[in-house]
Amino acid sequence: VISPDPNLRINQVAVPVYIAKTLTFPEVVTKNNIEYLREAVRNGPDVHPGANFIQTENGNGLKRYLKYGDRVKIAKEMRHGDVVERHLRDGDVVLFNRQPSLHKLSIMAHFAVVRPWRTFRFNECACTPYNADFDGDEMNLHLPQTEEARAEAIELMGVMHNLVTPRNGQPLIAAIQDFITAAYTLTSRDTFFTRETFMQTCAMMFEVACSDTGMAGEMVEKIVLPEPAISRPCRLWTGKQIINVLLDPDGSKKWTVNLQGKTRIFTHSKQFPGSAEMCPVDGFLVIRNSQLLCGRLDKSNIGGEAKGSIFYVLLRDYGPSAAVIAMTRLARLCARFLGSRGFSIGLNDVQPGLQLRALKEDVVKKGYQECDANIQDFASGLLQSQPGCTPEQTLEAVISGILSKIRDDCGQICLQELSRNNAPLIMQWCGSKGSKINVSQMVACVGQQIIGGSRIPDGFPGRSLPHFARTGSRVPAAKGFVRNSFYTGLTPTEFFFHAVSGREGLVDTAVKTAETGYMQRRLMKALEDLSVAYDLSVRNSAGGIVQFTYGDDGLDPACMEGTDGAAVNLGRALQHCRAITDIGVVLGSQDVQSIVDEWTAAVSGHITATFVNAVRDFLTTFTRGISIKPIEYRLTESQLRAFLELCALKYERARVEPGTAVGALGAQSIGEPGTQMTLKTFHFAGVASMNVTLG
Numbered sequence: 001v002i003s004p005d006p007n008l009r010i011n012q013v014a015v016p017v018y019i020a021k022t023l024t025f026p027e028v029v030t031k032n033n034i035e036y037l038r039e040a041v042r043n044g045p046d047v048h049p050g051a052n053f054i055q056t057e058n059g060n061g062l063k064r065y066l067k068y069g070d071r072v073k074i075a076k077e078m079r080h081g082d083v084v085e086r087h088l089r090d091g092d093v094v095l096f097n098r099q100p101s102l103h104k105l106s107i108m109a110h111f112a113v114v115r116p117w118r119t120f121r122f123n124e125c126a127c128t129p130y131n132a133d134f135d136g137d138e139m140n141l142h143l144p145q146t147e148e149a150r151a152e153a154i155e156l157m158g159v160m161h162n163l164v165t166p167r168n169g170q171p172l173i174a175a176i177q178d179f180i181t182a183a184y185t186l187t188s189r190d191t192f193f194t195r196e197t198f199m200q201t202c203a204m205m206f207e208v209a210c211s212d213t214g215m216a217g218e219m220v221e222k223i224v225l226p227e228p229a230i231s232r233p234c235r236l237w238t239g240k241q242i243i244n245v246l247l248d249p250d251g252s253k254k255w256t257v258n259l260q261g262k263t264r265i266f267t268h269s270k271q272f273p274g275s276a277e278m279c280p281v282d283g284f285l286v287i288r289n290s291q292l293l294c295g296r297l298d299k300s301n302i303g304g305e306a307k308g309s310i311f312y313v314l315l316r317d318y319g320p321s322a323a324v325i326a327m328t329r330l331a332r333l334c335a336r337f338l339g340s341r342g343f344s345i346g347l348n349d350v351q352p353g354l355q356l357r358a359l360k361e362d363v364v365k366k367g368y369q370e371c372d373a374n375i376q377d378f379a380s381g382l383l384q385s386q387p388g389c390t391p392e393q394t395l396e397a398v399i400s401g402i403l404s405k406i407r408d409d410c411g412q413i414c415l416q417e418l419s420r421n422n423a424p425l426i427m428q429w430c431g432s433k434g435s436k437i438n439v440s441q442m443v444a445c446v447g448q449q450i451i452g453g454s455r456i457p458d459g460f461p462g463r464s465l466p467h468f469a470r471t472g473s474r475v476p477a478a479k480g481f482v483r484n485s486f487y488t489g490l491t492p493t494e495f496f497f498h499a500v501s502g503r504e505g506l507v508d509t510a511v512k513t514a515e516t517g518y519m520q521r522r523l524m525k526a527l528e529d530l531s532v533a534y535d536l537s538v539r540n541s542a543g544g545i546v547q548f549t550y551g552d553d554g555l556d557p558a559c560m561e562g563t564d565g566a567a568v569n570l571g572r573a574l575q576h577c578r579a580i581t582d583i584g585v586v587l588g589s590q591d592v593q594s595i596v597d598e599w600t601a602a603v604s605g606h607i608t609a610t611f612v613n614a615v616r617d618f619l620t621t622f623t624r625g626i627s628i629k630p631i632e633y634r635l636t637e638s639q640l641r642a643f644l645e646l647c648a649l650k651y652e653r654a655r656v657e658p659g660t661a662v663g664a665l666g667a668q669s670i671g672e673p674g675t676q677m678t679l680k681t682f683h684f685a686g687v688a689s690m691n692v693t694l695g
Helices: 017-022 034-043 071-076 124-130 147-156 177-186 195-205 239-247 310-318 320-341 354-379 391-417 423-430 436-443 492-527 570-580 589-603 609-628 637-653 662-684
Strands: 002-004 012-016 024-028 051-055 063-065 083-087 093-097 107-115 120-122 140-142 259-262 284-288 291-294 545-547
Touching: 012 017, 012 093, 017 107, 024 051, 034 051, 034 071, 034 083, 093 147, 107 124, 107 147, 124 177, 124 320, 177 239, 177 320, 177 423, 195 239, 195 320, 239 291, 239 320, 310 320, 354 391, 391 436, 423 436, 492 662, 570 609, 570 637, 589 609, 589 637, 609 637
Parallel strands: 002 120, 012 107
Antiparallel strands: 012 120, 024 083, 051 063, 051 083, 093 107, 093 140, 259 284, 284 291
């Protein structure tokens, strides 16, 4: 059984002592390890770290069980070349897996840490690839048995080397749920710390015990306290400065992160329509040289599935270890910050105010009147049929439109009326969990229940339930419209309709899992032998060519930065180079052109013309700005040369490696989201727009 532990690193897994005594690794005795292996043999199978068996050179290849016999004597007589089956220890490489293994990220290599108690524990950031949660899930752990297997496991399957999905290059291992909520509240403009609380919060992020398992360079020798944001009447630091410490604890600028982008809550400022930075709700993130200048952290910049995230920038500019260290720090910080600040949800979070109730009743009443008018028009033959529809179908379509608008309007009213400290709303804004629909169903109105893509069908002659009149069987209430919220409670008929719709979700899940599983198997069988050859063509097992260049550009999607299929995110690369490179002689547009021509000639042999042209076009567009806004668009020679070098380097990195099993990856990349879709539907029982799998 698995449990969460935000204090572990992203690439660690905590193994119970009980399991560590059962799993063994056959280690050959050499002069370097003989002392600790002797200690292990003396401890025997019941004391960790011990050993279960020993195979001596002169014992005719027989294993001796160490529970019985004179262990001290056996330890004394150990020779080089003997094999000791020792217990699993801290720092061993293990494979961790969760069924169903839908894609290659469902089994990854972690470093083991032996801990007391009886569950496997790992950092919540690594949940997404396994699709794991902690409501009782079970996972499997394997211990590779040779040094070669360990090296291969950690290099090819290690968590560090699989932060992004090979499907589209989006980061999968990133902050989730609590961490996003905590980061969002921490970087709010009204979060302040005194010197004591600021130092305490900074100390939460860093590891104290110096252990060499997994990752060097995580230990921080010193933390440099930044200048306080407010110095009078008392010195106060902001939550944003904590993020600056996270990225650059000792002021050495080991990583310089440069990033800007809209967050989920971004709105345009009415006073300054041109500048995004002046967003009234602090919804535009700007990080310059690892300083968070404005904006709040949320799912769009520390969560998964976003190429604009801080971790993705660290991964691409400074390699996976930087991203993993930053993520580990954030996990520790957020878990502890949320523990001391508190974040809970109660009945008063979903209690509608008097004004909200009145508005909602008004909206529902108007909607019902519209429906009644349409039903009357239909009865008297005055309803205008839509193209290609019978009058009945037209009526259904019109009524469905009116009713779904009621729920959306109620949702909008909720968002305006509820307080900004409302827990469900905070979670919805920062993207950690939930959506507008969940909030509005709890507070205002559950909405129309859908079954098989249409309203609840008739279960009795002329009506859905015997509680309704035969004549008024088309009114919203009789066809499954729930006007109550979960807070006010559902009437018996509404409850029944909601249950019908929830049942459909469960049946759907059960049936579709089997279908998608079979589809994935057929895909895998069809594509299993496709791989990239040394000439970068895609070939099958017989050597037949399937594609001359993989994906027609020879690039690996896992290493491509651009969201639109570009190998490099040119805008951010240039911004980064301008921020980190020293100022020199400012270039005019002619000088830029000549330097670019020189670079083109140098790289033309090994970089495709498409990419070179993309870089040229980008710089041409950029230099047009030099004449209009010389300050904003100034570019020095050193900055331009650094940018061109960076582009060439990143393009080389994005090349697909010969031997990549692209067929298997392709099959998994289609099969895995197919299965996901069916699993996610039943969370939105009866919400029509959410059910993607109806076809």
